[in-house]
Amino acid sequence: MIKFQGNHILSVSQFDRESIAKILDVAAQMMPYASRQKRCHVLDGAILNNLFFEPSTRTRVSFGCAFNLLGGFVRETVGEENSSLSKGESLYDTAQVISGYSDIIAMRHPQMHSVAKFAEGSTVPVINGGDGANEHPTQALLDLFTIRSEMSRFEKGIDNLDVVLMGDLKHGRTVHSLSKLLSLYNNVKVTMVAPDALQMPDNVISTLENAGHKVVLTDKIAGNLACDVIYQTRIQQERFASKEEANLYRGHFSLNKQVYEQYCKDHTVIMHPLPRDSRPEANELDVDLNDLDNLAIFRQAQNGVLVRMALFALALGVEDKLTDYEKPITWATNK
Ligand code: NCD
16 A cells, blocks of 8 residues: 555556555545535644646535535635746746645646646645646546446446546546556456547557456447446547647537437446536537436536545545544535
C-alpha cells in the first residue's frame, strides 16, 4: 500500500490494488456526511486552495464541497487570467507561495504534466484535477467507485468487467486514467469505439495488453455495445487545432434509447464523466435516456464528493478520526 499522508496525487500510476481498495473504502465511510445524516469537522481550520486554470464544474465544486463537508475552508482561483501566471510567474514560484497559505492544493491546468511540475514547488500535498490531455486521477477513482457500486446490483465486480469506452479517446484524460486503473484488475475486456484519428494512445493500450487484458479497437457501434458498462465521452474541442476540425467528429457516436435498446444488454450501465455536449450537432448522450435506471451519470457525479473527501482525509492523515469529530445536522435537509 502506498503512503497517502503528506503525498501528492498526480497520476493513477501511483496506485496498486490495495491502495485503491483503501480509497474506495474510506469513500464509502463518507456517505453519512455527504448525505447530511451527520456532520464531520475533522478538518476544522484546514485550508484547501483550489486552483483551476481550465473550465470545470463538477471537479472544482466537488473538491470544494468535499473539503467543506470535512469542516475545512476553501479558497479558489479560477482562470489563469486571474493569477500571476498571466504575468509570467512560473508554476514553481506560484506553488511556493500558495502552498505557504494552504494545507492542501487541488489544481487543474491545460498543459500535460503541469500539475506534477507545480507539485515540485509545493510544500503541501497537491492533487491533480486534470492536466491537459494527460490524466485525471480523481475522476478515474470515482469512476471505479461507480463501477463497483453499479455492478454490485448485478452481483458483478470490477474483475471480469466487459467495458466499452467511446468517443474522443485520444484527448479524453478520464479514459486514459480509467484504463490504467482497470489494468490492475483481472480479466477485463475493453472495447474502444472511436474514429481512427481519435483512438486511444498506444501507451494506454499497451498498459492494458501487457497486463493480459483483451483490447478491441473499432470505429463501429453496431455489434460492439453488448457490455457491462458503456463509458461515453465528449469530443474535447479545446484540444483540437480548430473548432472546424473538432466538428468533423461530433455526433458520430451518439448514444440514444434506440441505439441502447438495439445493441446493449439489459444490465448495461451508462457512464459519462460529464459535461455531456447536448448541442444538436453533438448530442452524444440523448436526453431520451434520462429515465433509464441504468443511466448512472448523476450518481457518478455525486460519487465524486465521496472519493475526494476520502483523498483529503488520507492525504491529511485523518481517515481514522472521522467518527471522533461528528456533530448532528441542525437544518432541514431533503437528501
Ligand atoms: C472531464 C474533464 O474535464 O476531463 N470532465 C470532468 O472532469 N468531470 C471530461 C470532459 O471535459 O469532457
